Amino acid sequence: GCGSTSSSTGASSTSGSKAAQYKVGLVTDTGGLNDHGFNHLAYEGLLQAKNQLGVTVSVVQSQTESDYVPFLTNYAKQGYNLVIAVGFLMAQAVQQVSHEFPHTHFMIIDDEVNGPNVTSSLFETQQCGYLVGELAGLIQKDHALPNINNDNTLGVVGGMSIPPVNTYIAGFYAGVHAVDPSAKILLKYTNDFNNPNNGQVFAQSEIAQHADIIFQVAGGSGLGVITAAQQAHVYAIGVDADQNYLAPNTVITSAEKGVNVATFDTIKEGLDGTLKAGPQYFSLANNGVGMAPPISAIPRSIVNQVLQSEKEIISGKIVPPTNIPNS
Amino acid sequence: MHLLLNPELWTLTISIAVPLIYAALGGMFSERGGVVNIAMEGMMLTSAFVSVAFAAMTHNAWIGLGMGVLSGAAMALLFSWAALVLKADQVVVGMAVNLLALGLTGYLLDAFYGYNGTPISTPSLPTWHLAFLSGIPVIGPALSQENVLTYLLIPVLLAAQYALFRTPWGLRLRSMGEKPQAGRSAGLKVRRYQLSGVLLSGVLSGIAGAYLSIGVLNGFTVDMTAGRGYIALAAMILGNWRPSGVVWAGLMFGFLSALSIQLQGSVIPPDIVLMVPYLLTVVAVAGIVGRTTPPAADGIPYQEESL
Amino acid sequence: MNVAQLEVSNITKRFGSLVANDRISLSVSGGEVLAILGENGAGKSTLMKVVSGFLRPDAGEIRVNGTLLPSGNPEAAIRAGIGMIHQHFMLIPRMTVMENLILGFEPRTRWGQIDYGRARSTVRQLADRFGMPIDPDKPVERLTVGEQQRVEILKAFYRGAEILILDEPTALLTPQESEHLFESIREFSRQGLAVIFISHKLDEVLAISQRVLVIRSGRVVDTVPTSSTDAPTLARLMVGRDVNLGMGRRGNGTASIGEPILTLDQLEIARTREHQGLGPLSLELRAGEIMGIAGVDGNGQQELAETVAGLLPHTRGSLRFAGESLDNLGVRDRLARGLAYVPADRQGEGLVLDFKIWENFILRDYYRPPYRRGAGMDVRLARQQAEAAVKAFDIRPQNIELPARALSGGNQQKLLLAREMSRKPRVMVVAQPTRGLDVGAIEYVHQQLMALADGGTAILLISLELDELMKLSDRIAVLFRGKIQGVRTREQFNREEIGLLMTGQTRPEVVNQ
Amino acid sequence: MKISWQWLKPLLTVVLGLVISGLIGQVTGYPALQVMSALWQGSVGNFYNLANTLVIFIPLVLTGLGIALAFRAGLFNIGAQGQYWMGAIAAAWIGALPGHWPWGTHLLATLLASILAGGLYGLIPGVLKAYRGAHEVITTMMLSYAAIEFGHYLIEKGPLMLPGPVPQSPPLQTDATLPILVPTTELSAGLWLALAAVVLAAWLFYRTRLGFEVTLLGKNAKAARLAGVSVARLTIISLAVGGMFAGLAGGIQIMGVTHQLFDSFADQYGYTAIVVALLARNNPWGVVPAAFLFAALQSGAGYMQMNANIPAQMAYVIQGVIVFMVAADRIFDWVLANKKAKTRPPAVGVGKEAL
């Protein structure tokens, strides 16, 4: 039992008691809350909702894949109004449970589940992937940072070959190739989201093949990617959250995914009664995804060029693909 | 061929192999003393966490390493109490230690650091640059710049070989693994030597764990050992319970893993490539190594008053 | 000369409710050989384990030269000069002779490592002094039993033993090796050592000791000077009744011997790392006949037995059973044709110690009628049969639900014999059937074997005990280095000549040609 | 008295394990009673939670039986996870085959396929052990990792891929799925199969010649040879039949729970089942309570988190402590013996070196 803290801002006292009766349950995937990534962001959104809206919240971390269904069901059974499933990997479970509990509202992040009581938060991460890709491509082309070699090679370390990972990567490819179609991109998957030592050796392998800017889309395993880049004095691009704080001179930028925003917004809409079922798209246009501020060492001109592309994506002039090209 | 000449392949090989070799050496000492030890995973994990916690607290990676090693030894002590004093089934106790370590480290991670994970300011152990080694072709670059624990492995290996086969302690330890009654009939205290073997495995697994968390990284995540303790067990068996064998087995596994990582991104699907180290290990053990012989009394609890 | 003196007083040792040693006292001093006699399970080994510090007595004390020894402390016992040669050797097969010798008492260099040079020279000196040559760098697993025993004794001396305890030292030795050992023991005596000698063999006791201590059911029955006693007296003291020591095979010689049933024709086994080579070797075994196989241990006896049993394939020649070739038949086919095998290693091979008595009883037949039932076994029948056998063979305790582990060695042997004999075999291979058994048990086993042969079963009896062979066999074949050195019929039996054959002293000859 | 102590001891060890875990919770700020009541509630507290526990129970029982069989033969099969995967893969493949299947045949074919696949995957280490002496700890472990990667491959790029961006296999035909027993849960008729498997295993282990031979091999391989048992054949059979149980577990998971193979299908059942088998001392009846205990701890852990805010890792702590206590159940004898030793008169001349 938690969540009776009165909200300090936002809600009035009358809506406060109503808010306190609004119960939100959050189920993480097996990555857990300290993944420095999207589980963590979802939790931040949840905490924000608790503090600002005064809703009652509960969180549970799945230890194994077989936890998904029982955990979702348990919240539904206990009369929670909104049950949030963090992550693509839980799509099957949400599909099943939402069907069985038509009076509970569900939110799934990163995949689309159909149903009158399911809100799917989908992130157009190909857009932010494109931006960081373009930034990397420009740095590569102009040798805009120290230690950039002449091999014109970039790296990507993915966690698994699944859509929420691959859309980032597809955008990244497009962004890099928009700058220099001849740039070489190495792509490897760790097949594991919480094994930083593994991420590290994968990154080392790409660095060995002369990659000097590495985009990590590997959750907890990605932390090792950043360390590897740092140790080899090359560069990394973070994912989901602004991961610059992990290695300030190494992580040149991050492809951000506003899971916290989406979570908060969905809870707020649920509380207000305006929550709609169906897919909700988060893109550059509504600040649902974005590029974290690049480090100051990067020449202004390059950053400006990327910001220009951002505008063009928003306006629809550039449409980054969601599929990785077959090499 | 071109691939094999890539120094970075050897760098990868070494960084994957080092923790395996440390842990497998530890297991070897324990089993040479007749105590089957599958708790390397848990001892590594414990040390991985404790070393980060202390390194972060004291801002000194060496203190982290020391405490990590101590925590590995503490788990070994717990293991020994059940296995040697209470004569519990060694495999079951080993499993218990692994579960306990998984639970405790995750539990304490939450308790100490909440959901932010271990502090990013955690220092890690230094990497040494030994310029004079870089001249060696192919493997030179891999050898010349490594974590201090990698270099430490060389004296540790020599010491292991020396201790096991040249010192009275080693002879006695091995006798406990082969036939503890013989050791006892020589007036030796069986349990004391078995304890020393298990404790050593705790210490060495502790180093392996610290290597993972504050050696090459500077943080801890839940279950970060990810089965390396079990692979170390396989390396120990593959290495036929000898320091040199353990090194070869560890390097072989490291090499195959490194190779599979290097091969990824070619036309072969990544999952298939990732199968390579496992399948080749099976081929190696079935085709080349064949039968390996454990110490004769491995895993049999020694009963006082039975001859 | 500094003469060691061991004084044991009022030792009591219990295992649960069983009193293994009940207020036992004894003393022995330098230059003396004290023999301890007793039935299986009388408590001899237990007493010696107490003396050497392995077991902690419940009461009583042990003094060496007047000094009280702390109990249950092998190290203190060793330091006091007590050297124990256990009934089951305390050697590590995979280590070398030297490693075994120095274990626990390693000479060290200044750097704390083992000083192998010094160890080697010490071993040589000791070997010379006691006339027991040995290669210090050979792994123990490659030594013969006699050599292993030499290592055990040297080990005791290496640790400075002045009181030597030998628990059934001759159980595994050939007559020659035993004789050698006795010479050594006499030499030790001369050098002022005190010796305690445990044996079931009365003639040995009579030959070597000055005094005999007899234990029955954990209590001292009597101590007698050897010079004033004889074998029948000792046997009676031990068992508490008269024992028939002499009786041999029925006097009627080969009258009841029938048709040839097992024929080995130019049988050969290639030599490998694990096996002594065998043959070419030809033998013919007839119904109702007991054919003894004599030989120094390790001359192919084990291989011969395993080949006949079907465990070891032969490389050349042929094996025929009642006219039918066995060459391509496995263990089970041979069992089905009426072949039985009692292996020498009863605990390691013959029985499954963790299985219950009845399970052990059906070990060789569970898969076929009458025990076969569907995919399973007729457990009720199995229990009935086992129950009957336990009664018939007087296996104690008579509880078929006990694990075989809970039986004494003698009773384990009985169970093994009961199992094989209940199968009503036409040919039975028996290896070392009385190893480690007391006179009462030996008498029983011998009776059973003779009765079996009288019933028409052909028996291939492999034994290291020449006396046993001469007592039971109709013919004796002597194995030497895998070949038959000679065959003698009952009328031709001659201890000395067979002993010579065993050491390969005459020209090899081929039998039955 | 003796019998009751035999039953009491395991119970006592579990209770003691819970008490120790409760104390760990207590000192770290989670009242022991709250931890325990949440655990109880979450695992067996109501019908729905009990059903959830049983969902986990099914694969643990089946895989545990398979591992127990190998253990009985003296073989340490730590790769049941791979055999479980292979069973799942086969079920996902056969179960999704379209076409008209006469009543029940599709279900049966799918079950058989999973059993066969698990069995074949157990066969490989068996053959390698029997004929090459390859240590089964290495081969089963490595093959297990390989099987998992193979499964990933099949659904990502391979023949089991359902077209689309999501790596997953096509869903099973409904005639190849197992009926759900309790609505809104994932508890399927696989439960009956699991319980039937327990009976089957008990029969196999204790009543058949094969079971006799397996135990014989495990206890004394030399004696087994003497009884005419082919050690090679039996090694292969033990690992293969053990693999069948694990394969069936994977098949039931697909047919009763997930209905298709996807990345998050996997679980650590194959590893947890090792502990289950060890805890049950390789006794098929013992596998039932052992599997239930672990299932309950796992399903109770989520409830602890949701309703009492207790970190889920507590469940592993409890598991570890309980396994430890069960392994070290001599602690009771030890305590009793020490007490006895104190009341017993000391032996004469007891040295200082107490052992």
Ligand SMILES: Nc1ncnc2c1ncn2[C@@H]1O[C@H](COP(=O)(O)OP(=O)(O)OP(=O)(O)O)[C@@H](O)[C@H]1O
């Ligand atoms: N470890 C033990 N636990 C329980 N009982 C034992 C143990 N060791 C010996 N005994 C019991 O003590 C008795 C004496 O055994 P001991 O080995 O001393 O006999 P022994 O006289 O040496 O016989 P043998 O002539 O067969 O060697 C045995 O009958 C046995 O019942």
Ligand SMILES: Nc1ncnc2c1ncn2[C@@H]1O[C@H](COP(=O)(O)OP(=O)(O)OP(=O)(O)O)[C@@H](O)[C@H]1O
């Ligand atoms: N662990 C044990 N549990 C119960 N009884 C035991 C145990 N160990 C030994 N015994 C007892 O010890 C006896 C066997 O001891 P041991 O092997 O020394 O036999 P033994 O007396 O030397 O006989 P033999 O001379 O025929 O070999 C059995 O009678 C058995 O009751």
Ligand SMILES: [Mg+2]
């Ligand atoms: Mg004895």
Ligand SMILES: [Mg+2]
């Ligand atoms: Mg005996």
